[in-house]
Amino acid sequence: MVMNELKKLGLRLTPQRMAILKILEGNTTHPAAEEIFHQLMPQYPSLSIATVYNTLEILVKAGKLQEIRISSDKRHFDPNPVPHSHFLCRKCDAIFDLDNGSLDIEIPSNMEGHLVEDCAHYYYGICRNCRDERRDK
Amino acid sequence: MVMNELKKLGLRLTPQRMAILKILEGNTTHPAAEEIFHQLMPQYPSLSIATVYNTLEILVKAGKLQEIRISSDKRHFDPNPVPHSHFLCRKCDAIFDLDNGSLDIEIPSNMEGHLVEDCAHYYYGICRNCRDERRDK
DNA sequence: GTAAATGCAAAATTTTTGCACTAGG
DNA sequence: CCTAGTGCAAAAATTTTGCATTTAC
Numbered sequence A, B: 001m002v003m004n005e006l007k008k009l010g011l012r013l014t015p016q017r018m019a020i021l022k023i024l025e026g027n028t029t030h031p032a033a034e035e036i037f038h039q040l041m042p043q044y045p046s047l048s049i050a051t052v053y054n055t056l057e058i059l060v061k062a063g064k065l066q067e068i069r070i071s072s073d074k075r076h077f078d079p080n081p082v083p084h085s086h087f088l089c090r091k092c093d094a095i096f097d098l099d100n101g102s103l104d105i106e107i108p109s110n111m112e113g114h115l116v117e118d119c120a121h122y123y124y125g126i127c128r129n130c131r132d133e134r135r136d137k
Numbered sequence C: 001g002t003a004a005a006t007g008c009a010a011a012a013t014t015t016t017t018g019c020a021c022t023a024g025g
Numbered sequence D: 001c002c003t004a005g006t007g008c009a010a011a012a013a014t015t016t017t018g019c020a021t022t023t024a025c
Helices: A002-008 A015-024 A033-040 A049-061 A128-136 B002-008 B015-024 B033-040 B049-061 B128-136
Strands: A066-068 A076-078 A085-089 A095-098 A114-126 B066-068 B076-078 B085-089 B095-098 B114-126
Touching (some): A015 A033, A015 A049, A033 A049, A085 B114, A114 B085, A114 B128, A128 B114, B015 B033, B015 B049, B033 B049
Parallel strands (some): A085 A114, B085 B114
Antiparallel strands (some): A066 A076, A114 B114, B085 B095
């Protein structure tokens, strides 16, 4: 559970943080900050978008979340911090996880003299759902 | 030469476009729109940032440029449209091309049922220059 | 001459910041 | 208590848009 790990890092377990964590846990839709904010609005009317951004940044720095820069306009977030590929559909804008089988992406420690710490692999095209729709018509 | 290819696409060769193309040709610094704009300001004081964005979008759509979404805050551009990896230095924010030898990135046509048209591989860490600086001190 | 491109300024979006107030531990 | 965290509103930063004017062909 992520909550206990946060405690160990000296982070306070506020209701806002727990709610954000709950939304993200097991979530494969890769929401952006604003989507999380709107989902929580009904329950937490006083919640601030700044708090959402703040929490997401903390979680990314703590290695509990992964930031996804696949879309040109806004950042998305993945509760799975293990490096894996993502696919963005040009038609419906959905982001999919691509599980490279059991082989997660290997991060080369050194590339042309650069010290590599992290990596991201993004793929673009038409997702299987949109492709099927097209086929039906 | 890119200019002639643009003509074939029915695009007009305006001074602004040619200037933007000239700045990008052979450029390995991966400039953002604003950097291009500022480099051209002295020579083209009336140039509009909207024209820079417009031109960049046209060139990307025409397949003459590659958009780089490696940085979370702004988009960068690469005059080399062939898929290849990029490296972002967390210390100096420079973007480097990673030439995967002669093996360019292969785009799988199909991944888990999705139709893949394009891809991007990004790497993050400390570049060789910043690493060397650290070592000297 | 005419459609395409430009420049300008305003708007739209996303993200960040400063600061007073609140509350978790 | 006391510091970390929150909320608010304003600001910053990037990108887009509408429209009148200009210009490449």
